Amino acid sequence: MTHTQLSAAASVELVRRHAVQGATLMTILHAIQDEAGYVPDEVVASLAQTLSLSRAEVHGVITYYHHFRSAPPARVTVQLCRAEACRSMGTEALKDHIEGHTGCRFDSGHAEDTELESVYCLGQCALSPSMMINGELHARVTPAKFDRLFAAAQTKVAEVTA
Ligand code: FES
Secondary structure: OOOOOOOHHHHHHHHHHHOOOOOOHHHHHHHHHHHHOOOOOOHHHHHHHHHOOOHHHHHHHHHHOOOOOOOOOOOEEEEEEOOHHHHOOOHHHHHHHHHHHHOOOEOOOEEOOEEEEEEOOOOOHHHOOOEEEOOEEEOOOOHHHHHHHHHHHHHHHHHHHO
């Protein structure tokens, strides 16, 4: 799924929909990010008011947890597992290949339409090296397999946004 920048009104509506009785800040933030693809800055004031917190408290939680992003994700997001089992099966060589193929660097934000992110275990250690591309899990990834998967993800995004 691709995501675009939300308007302020749409962000406030997001909070209204997810800040149900009994929901914690964390569960609301997860729900917002699941739906919008990121946590827009515009939700901070609304969340603070709804939960009787300061804006600084809400902002602090969003920035403390690496999982939450404050800007829409790239059109193609690659999450490569760089934990031990995958490392022993060549993840670092795969990382170099991916950077060369995409022209992007891991963990440096997103350039153009691609973001490369390191993650540490996807629960597929027996099938390493593992990765996710736009939330889809892939196992035993080789450089050639990555090239095919990446091209397919780019084509899929292009079709959705055409
Ligand atoms: S170490 Fe990579 S999936 Fe577990």
